Amino acid sequence: MISKKISHNLANSSMIRAMFEEGEELRKIYGADKVYDFSLGNPDPEPPVEVKSALRELAGSGELKMHAYMNNAGYPEVRETIAKKINSETGLNLSFNNVVMTVGAGGALNVVLKTLLNPGEEVIVFAPFFVEYTSYIDNHGGKTVVINTDFKTFLPDPELLRTKITPNTKAIIINTPNNPTGVVYSRDTLNSIAKVLEDKSKEYGDTIYLISDEPYRKLAYDAEVPNILTIYKNAIMIDCFSKSLSLPGERMGYIATNPDAEDINTLMNGFIYCNRVLGFVNAPALFQKVIAKSINSTVDMNIYKERRDLLYNSLTEFGYECVKPDGAFYLFPKSLIPDDVEFKNRALKYNLIIVPGSGFGTPGYFRLAYCVSLETIKNSLPAFEALAKEFRK
Amino acid sequence: MISKKISHNLANSSMIRAMFEEGEELRKIYGADKVYDFSLGNPDPEPPVEVKSALRELAGSGELKMHAYMNNAGYPEVRETIAKKINSETGLNLSFNNVVMTVGAGGALNVVLKTLLNPGEEVIVFAPFFVEYTSYIDNHGGKTVVINTDFKTFLPDPELLRTKITPNTKAIIINTPNNPTGVVYSRDTLNSIAKVLEDKSKEYGDTIYLISDEPYRKLAYDAEVPNILTIYKNAIMIDCFSKSLSLPGERMGYIATNPDAEDINTLMNGFIYCNRVLGFVNAPALFQKVIAKSINSTVDMNIYKERRDLLYNSLTEFGYECVKPDGAFYLFPKSLIPDDVEFKNRALKYNLIIVPGSGFGTPGYFRLAYCVSLETIKNSLPAFEALAKEFRK
Incomplete structure (x- = not known):
């Protein structure tokens, strides 16, 4: 008999499996x-x-020891490449010591949460949020505290955040550009959040960490995505190459910190230690070198912009309410009936596979991942229109 | 301030770091x-x-979607290849549904332990044991129970195991060929262990799982390494390609089960779910395909045999006491003084870097990883001899 909790979670996660x-x-x-x-x-x-x-070049190079263990933190030269890239964008002064290579952003989040959390400590997330955050926090004995955003803009209210922080708050997780809304937090919003965390850290005499999960940081349409390390000293930046280089299956990510963060050596040593003891050991060897060689490239944003514009313009024309995304490749429109799970089922009849907002902590909405072909989007439009008509009758 | 437990562990693990x-x-x-x-x-x-x-072939193939997400369990065709390989060796009837691809054996162990453990449940390990087991068990709220082996043979005593199993025992972990001793458990030993687990599972009315961690299963010198799935129905086999294909940095492993294991669907779904929520998401995409294409190859054991023979014969000649390893690439000789940490320091003066047995739950010994060049072994022999002479004075 397996763990009671996992058995329970399996029963509850069957809805999404059933969807697939x-x-x-x-x-x-x-x-x-x-x-x-x-x-x-x-x-x-x-x-x-x-x-x-x-x-191709690395695979054919005949380089020896290319697939061996390296430092658990990753190759120093790869970490140095990433540090320099961040420095060139921010004017900060990171070294390879401020970067740990990880098994994707999911691996990085688990490493960070294990490093930080004492049993029962709270981590604040803003709804709608990436569906796995609650599991990641629970993995390491933490407690998720959910704060809703303003559902007109999907932006968090820093003053509401202030009221939710307790002496038990260890960290907040932000995610910008956001999955599932595509919203990008402005520099002002981030500054306001940082101010709240600074005030509350001082009030309670212990650091509240800002964990910034940024798989979509390079996927923004015109909007500025400020580097969090320039905004809050005790921010922990998590990035990956799953989306920006279309490499999700290869599990390449990293953690980066500001060299001026408190107890920076302990913090980084904690990440390296947890990377090892969680069983990741190190980020995959060959792809560390691949991404170091590709550090200045990124997927063509015009591809996604065309898809966003077509889908967003069509859906709003059909009568769907939706915040226009400034980044990532998700739309999060309002469900046409309050019950988003029932709405998902109704959409299925038109061969439309969508994810109910409930999965992201926000019932009454649904998520569309438009990282599909333009052809698929074009062909889907009559189905979205017919679905809308059904509810406008 | 990071987690108190991690902070404490960092302080205590500084000995090994200091060694490096x-x-x-x-x-x-x-x-x-x-x-x-x-x-x-x-x-x-x-x-x-x-x-x-x-x-090289895959890198140059131009195959589309080669780095995309796949099923969290891994590519079905790669899992099928592994299932067939096991079937051909055992006569069992595994399908791809009995295999989950993982981020190395370390990832697999964490996935299995998270799937199985309720808070406070006990997992038995035999000393000397791979240093990370206690961390892996602790990650998921379990309690490690250590049973010493017979230090003349480093084999476990099944009847001693019987006395240590309680209603709180969820699993035992075995590791054969063993790190750090190189010992291989015979079919008889494994059968006796299985009998104890069957009896005790029946007595307590709940399955006790046998987790078999086998990174070295292909690295055996003449000794038979029986497939655990043929010996105990509720065994969970963990294998990886880190050692057999010299790919430790690429983090490729898998979990395999017997189709007749109890609640097999729940068990496998638990593994797939935990692979995702622990942040591994999936095993690295490209190397899944690489290992499927290389499934019948393995590193040349003559290379390791020559090294084992030279090092083992020389050390015993110099007066070190050591069990001759039948597999893996480790020797675990007795320290020449009871304090193995002090002995490690004395060895350092001869430029010999060895690991104290304390790290493996067995003080008074030390581990040598002889997966180094034959040249290094040859050149090290005068140092081992001089070290031995120092203590025979």
């Missing part, structure tokens, strides 16, 4: 090109040519 | 070729040619 199975069924019946699957954040564009050629 | 730093210092002073570093299980032989050509 329904999608598979639809594809079998109607053919894959007649099913419009907006469920998964799995980038459709191929990795940039720089990535592919770096991989 | 001392090694670095020695290399700076004497040159790398004058320092004999037997500390790390980082294979010296390159991966087999099949691995290198599979990697």
Whole structure:
């Protein structure tokens, strides 16, 4: 008999699994090109040519020890490359000692939370939030405290944050550009959040960390994505190459800190130690070198912009209410009925696979991942229109 | 301020870190070729040619979506390849549903322990044991129960195991071929262990799982390494390609089960769920395909046999007491003084870097990882001899 908690979670997570199975069924019946699957954040564009050629070059290089263990933190030269890239963008002065390579952003979040949390300490997240945060926090004995954003803008209210912080608050997690809303926090918003954390850290005499989960930092349309390390000294930046280089399956991410953060050596040693004892050991060897060689490339944002514009403009024209995303590749429109799970089921009848907002802590909405082909979006539009008409009758 | 527990662990793990730093210092002073570093299980032989050509072929293939997300359990065709390989060796009837690809064996162990453990449940390990087991068990709220082996043979006593099992015992972890001793458990030993677990599972009315951690299963010298799935129905086999294909940095492993295990679907779904929520998400994409193409290859055991024979024969000749290893690439000789940490320090004066047995739950011994070049072993022998003479005076 497995763990009672996992057994319980499996029963409860069966809804999402059932959704994928329904999608598979639809594809079998109607053919894959007649099913419009907006469920998964799995980038459709191929990795940039720089990535592919770096991989070919390394694979053919005959370099020895290319797949061996290295320092648990990752190759020093790869960490140095990332530190320099951040320095060139921010004017900060990171060294390789401020960077730990990780098994994706998911791995990084687990490493950071294990390093920080004492049993029962609270971590604040803003709804709607990435569905795994609550599991990650729970993995390491923490307690998730959810604060709703303003559902007109999906922006957090720093003064509401102030009222929710207790002596038991260890950290907050922000995610900008945001999954599932595509919203980007402005410099002003970030400054206000930082001010609250500074005040409260001082009031309670212990650091409240700002964990900034940024898989989409390079995926912004015109909007500025300020570097969090320049805004709050005790910020922990988490980035990955899953979306910016279309490499989600390769699990490449990193943690970066400001050299002026409190107890910086203990903090970094904690990350390296937890990377090891959580069983990650180190980020995958070869792809560390691939991404170091591709550090200046990124996926072509025009690809995503065209898709966003087509989908956003069409949906709002059909009568869906939706905040226009400034980044990432998600739309988070309002469900046309309050019950978003029922709405997901109604959408299925039009071969539209969408994810209910409940999964992101925000019922009454649904998420569309538009990292699918332009063709799929075009072909899906009559279905979205028919679905809307059904509820406007 | 980071977690109190991690802060405490960092302070206590500083001995091993200090050891590596001392090694670095020695290399700076004497040159790398004058320092004999037997500390790390980082294979010296390159991966087999099949691995290198599979990697080149895939990197140059232009295959689309090669780095995308797949099922959290891994590519079905890669899992099927592994299932068939096990079937051909055992006559069992595994399908891809019995295999989950993981981020190395360390990732697999964490996934399995999270899936199984309720808070406070006990996991039995046999000393000497791989140093990370206690951390892995603790990560998921478990309690480690250590049982010593017979230090003349480093084999576990099944009847002693019987007396240590309580209603709170969830699993035992075995590791054969063993790190740090190189000992391989015979079929008889494994059958006796299985019998104890069957009896006790029946007595307490709940399954006691046998977790078999087998990174070295292909690294055996003549000794048979029986497949655990043929011996105990509720065994969970963990294997990886870090040592057999010299790929430790790429983090490729898997979990395999017997299709007849109890509640097999719940068990596998638990593994897949925990793989995701622990932040691994999936095993690295490209190398899943590399290892599937290289499934029949393995590192040349003659390389390791020559090293084992030279080191074992020389050390015993110099007066070290040591069980001759039947597998893996470790020797675990008796320290020449009871204080193994002091002995490690004395060895350092001869530029010999060894790991005290205390790190493996067995003070009074030391571990040598002989996955280093034959040249290093040859050059180190006068140092081992001089060290032995110092204590025979």
